[in-house]
Amino acid sequence: MVDVRDLNVKFGEKHVVHDVSFVVNQGEIIGLFGISGAGKTTIVRVMTCQIEKKHWTGTVKVTGLSPEKKSNHARILSNIGYVPQLELLNLYFELDPMVNVEVFTSTYGMNKQKAQETAERLFKILDIPEDTWNKSVKRMSGGEKKRLSMAIGLIHNPDVLFLDEPTTGVDASKRYDILSYLKKLNQKLNTTMFIITHDLEAALICDKAAILREGKLLEFDTSQNLISSLPSEGLIARFTIENLNERIIEFIRNFPPIRRIIRVGNEAIEVLLGDFEENLPKLIHYMIENNIIVKSMSKDIATFRRYFQIRIQMEEEKEKSLENVKVIKK
């Protein structure tokens, strides 16, 4: 459905996307994760025909067509949907939802009757209350507006839907609702989806996660595979330690099987260990022997949030050690 090979994007001297390649099959949900400035929006803008060819190189195919050729743009745009970060960019707040549908579908030359039927179907899947369908959008709640914006993005039954930050600015309880609606739409319509997000919980509904940092694609895989690539398949021990401080953390770090240690709260750390089951009792013993007071301990599989944090840390460390090598060579 989407095939990106060796994508590089440059704005003048600024090289913002480096050698990015990935393949996405029909019906997959892809999460694009990365701290601000990583290049997520830029990659989506290439795929959605929003960046002129002179700024990028590589092979990009979206629904079998390349955005490289201007003559393909109209066809690509009718095959894809785009839900911007701000609903006000694709909704007319003064008009009601059904009139919004009419306005958008008329640009695709869609039959009015068919548009209405599709809208009703989508509104029902998305639980947009029937009594709001014919009243102005500005009277809808925030969550309803967000869902309407998704319905508009899907109204022409696109093969691929791009969503920019669908859960940003939505309160915590509603975030899960939005994610489960997206999953439901994906299952009912088999729409391929790209979700750009800072919300690491969104990985729960994604088939694959793309992790970007400074324009480079660090990983592209299922979150399960990524987590199990950590030492001991991603098993993590969490300790609450009395009077935790940097000195104690350094001390624990010196225990040889420790692969990584992360402070996750005022008195809490999480550790990754080589040969987890064998070394965990030894670690506890080591702490007790050295008068470190452990108030509680639990073990679990790392979350995607933790994986992401560790993966970014690893990259930063790799970069630092390369810089050190360069300094030594000089």
Ligand SMILES: Nc1ncnc2c1ncn2[C@@H]1O[C@H](COP(=O)(O)OP(=O)(O)OP(=O)(O)O)[C@@H](O)[C@H]1O
């Ligand atoms: N048209 C442009 N001209 C020059 N630089 C640009 C342009 N568009 C993007 N950039 C730069 O490219 C880099 C990546 O931007 P991009 O918007 O893709 O990041 P992002 O991962 O989407 O970040 P965020 O999470 O903040 O939305 C940034 O450093 C940005 O300043």
Ligand SMILES: [Mg+2]
């Ligand atoms: Mg962005």
